[in-house]
Amino acid sequence: MARRALILVDVQYDFCEGGALAVAGGLDVAHSLAAALRDEEFLSAYDVVVTTQDWHIDPGEHFAAPGEEPDFRVSWPVHCVAESDGARIVDELADAVRGIDTVPVIEVFKGHYAAAYSGFEGVTDDDEPLIDRLRAHGITDVDVAGIATDYCVKETALHAAQAGLRTTVLTDFAVGIRAPDVAELYADGFPAAGVLVR
Template sequence: MRSNALIVVDVQYDFCEGGSLAVVGGLGMASRLAAALRDEAFVGRYDVLVTTQDWHIDPGAHFAAAGQVPDFQTSWPVHCVAGSDGARIIAELDDAVAGIETIPVIRVFKGHYSAAYSGFEGVTGDDERLLDRLRSDGVTDVDIAGIATDYCVKQTAIHAADAGFGTTVLQDFAVGIDDADVAALYASGFAAAGVSVRHR
């Protein structure tokens, strides 16, 4: 029997307009996804909902050193510091998540002491790895939404496919940083990694 999870990756204030590492379109996507999560038919596709958050305590070289310019490849401005406002999930989306009572909601935190682009590098509040939790819940397939398509969404999708889950990125509910990189992923990159793409 198939069991489906929706993984919502890093829809946090620091990754949306006005944040320290803003991705254009983040707030609009958060609003669309919040509306979808208030739709019983959409939520009814899933048996589990996962949210991931960057939750940096001391991630080392992932943050550019004081006085240095980030290269925006491996080093980044300070963002999503654990417990900060910037690390919070966008309120409209978080309220929609909190309103879901029909399926379990798993909250995952990642990147405490490392970069951790993939949600599968994160743990729950009980220090349970996401992979272990999904397997214990009998999940076979995952849909992935969130920020950013060409970084954390991509890595989460690749890790999901590598772990044997049927994996799909929901294009309407994902926004990216580099237009060319995102286009290449949708053209062939996701398929080459065993990841499907669907509009919603």
């Protein structure tokens, strides 16, 4: 029997309007996801909900060196420093996740000492890799949402598919940085990798 997880990727203040690495539309995604999670019918499709957070302590070249301009592909402005306000999940969504009492919630943190775009590079607070925790829950399918479609959502979805999970990206609940890159992913990149787009 299929068992499905919803993975909410990096819906953190630093990736939303006003944040250190703002993605236009981030707050909209946070609010839409919060509303969806409060809808029993939406939530009933899932056996597990996962949140991932970029959680940097000293991620090396992921942060542009002081005095240097980030290239916004490999190097980025300082963002999502562990324990900082910018690393918090947007309150409304965090409240909605806390309100889930029908299925387990798995919190995953990534990027402590190096860049980590995929949630599958992250670990729970007791250091368990996400894939192990999903397997323990018998998960066969994952839906991926969050920020940003062309970076962490993409890498999380590709990684999930590579791990043998039936993977879908939820376009209504994801937002990207570069529109042409997102369009290319939806049209070609995801389907070629076996990732469904809905």
